[in-house]
Amino acid sequence: MSRAVRQTPHQDRTAEGIRTPPSERRRLASLSELESAARAALGKEAWTYLDAGAGCETTLAENRAAFDRWHLLPRPLSGVGEVRTTTEFLGLELATPLVTGPVGTYSAFHAGGDVAVARAAQRCGTAAIVPVLSSYSLEETAAAAPGAAGIFQALASGSEEGFVELAHRAQAAGYAVICLTIDAYPRGVRDRIASTGLELPEDAFAANFGGDIETEIGRHIELGRDAWSWTTVRQLIDEIDLPVMIKGVLTPETAEAAVAAGARAVMVSNVGGRQLDGAPSSLEQLPDIVDAVGSAVRIAFDSGVRRGTDALKALALGAEIISLGRTIAMGLAAGGEEGVVASLKLVHEELVTSMALCGIGDVGTIDTSILQGATRPTIGNQGSPR
Ligand SMILES: Cc1cc2nc3c(=O)[nH]c(=O)nc-3n(C[C@H](O)[C@H](O)[C@H](O)COP(=O)(O)O)c2cc1C
Numbered sequence: 001m002s003r004a005v006r007q008t009p010h011q012d013r014t015a016e017g018i019r020t021p022p023s024e025r026r027r028l029a030s031l032s033e034l035e036s037a038a039r040a041a042l043g044k045e046a047w048t049y050l051d052a053g054a055g056c057e058t059t060l061a062e063n064r065a066a067f068d069r070w071h072l073l074p075r076p077l078s079g080v081g082e083v084r085t086t087t088e089f090l091g092l093e094l095a096t097p098l099v100t101g102p103v104g105t106y107s108a109f110h111a112g113g114d115v116a117v118a119r120a121a122q123r124c125g126t127a128a129i130v131p132v133l134s135s136y137s138l139e140e141t142a143a144a145a146p147g148a149a150g151i152f153q154a155l156a157s158g159s160e161e162g163f164v165e166l167a168h169r170a171q172a173a174g175y176a177v178i179c180l181t182i183d184a185y186p187r188g189v190r191d192r193i194a195s196t197g198l199e200l201p202e203d204a205f206a207a208n209f210g211g212d213i214e215t216e217i218g219r220h221i222e223l224g225r226d227a228w229s230w231t232t233v234r235q236l237i238d239e240i241d242l243p244v245m246i247k248g249v250l251t252p253e254t255a256e257a258a259v260a261a262g263a264r265a266v267m268v269s270n271v272g273g274r275q276l277d278g279a280p281s282s283l284e285q286l287p288d289i290v291d292a293v294g295s296a297v298r299i300a301f302d303s304g305v306r307r308g309t310d311a312l313k314a315l316a317l318g319a320e321i322i323s324l325g326r327t328i329a330m331g332l333a334a335g336g337e338e339g340v341v342a343s344l345k346l347v348h349e350e351l352v353t354s355m356a357l358c359g360i361g362d363v364g365t366i367d368t369s370i371l372q373g374a375t376r377p378t379i380g381n382q383g384s385p386r
Helices: 023-029 030-039 042-050 056-068 113-123 137-145 160-172 191-196 213-225 230-239 251-258 282-293 308-316 326-355
Strands: 071-073 085-090 093-094 096-101 130-131 149-155 177-181 244-249 267-268 298-301 321-324 371-374
Touching: 030 042, 042 191, 042 326, 056 071, 056 282, 056 308, 071 308, 085 177, 085 282, 096 113, 096 326, 113 130, 113 326, 130 137, 137 149, 137 160, 149 160, 160 230, 213 230, 230 251, 244 251, 244 298, 251 282, 267 282, 282 298, 282 308, 282 321, 308 321, 308 326, 321 326
Parallel strands: 096 321, 130 149, 149 177, 177 244, 244 267, 267 298, 298 321
Antiparallel strands: 071 371, 085 093
């Protein structure tokens, strides 16, 4: 199998490009302001769709609480000057370890949808994980932001030929990585969303299929009953040329299965608490997963990240890139492309400041020595193939 990693034509990948000018700081000056602006911009239904989790939202809350159980240790006078955040992930050169996550309903929050998100990612020198469920085709998004549309997210259900065809289309459009979401089916029980009942526009989210979103999701759920097995995943990974990152890994066992199937990266994720209520937080699971597979594959992380300090804690526990879901959707709702740029910059700037306060001058050297918590892990980043 060919595993050639294509370098996407990232331009402007400097930490300089991601600094916020003072005028912009005044408009959306903090992440809480961004959340309030998003809430004000969206109706109750769309806000609930963005914000809610599964069941009684134990896992949603746990995703946030897990960050509070770790403390960051300041290291004053450690001689940190310029902080470097540039990093590489499966061939993508990134100005920051923060990437925009796949949210299959971006257009429900702003008409600019995925194109606005990918353009914002490009302006910040980072990558967008572009979801298959979108009101823009993968080709349209890639054409609008060729420097950012680096990772295309597909679903591990439905027709196998359809997946291979999508992967070939993604490769032809310039994407360098396929992100395969394995935990989307069956859809979680979402009480709060069920009670407000968001009406999605008829044809809004299925540009990659030419159908309407509800039909498409329904078809996937239907097919998801005969969900793919790991054998199928392995065969399909062998059949395509792009490296595959498996998204939706929450246990070392699943991570090991992903590695055995030929994945080049895993994303530790519980879908932001939207699927299995009662599942542990992503952050709690991260050290064990890094321990199990960190020397064999690259590690991505999501679920619950709202601030730069959250990102720093996840990086310290072994994540190499951090995918932002609701934080990006909120920025999009608050101000379209500009709002997404603002949310990326706010999280990035806090990451940079916190790294400096912890005496870290380079993202590649972040490790567990900056953390203090209830259970101090013995693993670090040393094992991962940066
Ligand atoms: C409204 C919404 C739609 C989502 N749609 C998708 C999707 O189509 N595919 C996918 O892999 N993940 C999807 N996710 C999950 C996100 O990619 C990500 O895993 C999650 O939002 C991370 O948690 P956070 O929002 O706390 O950052 C969605 C999340 C939200 C909030």
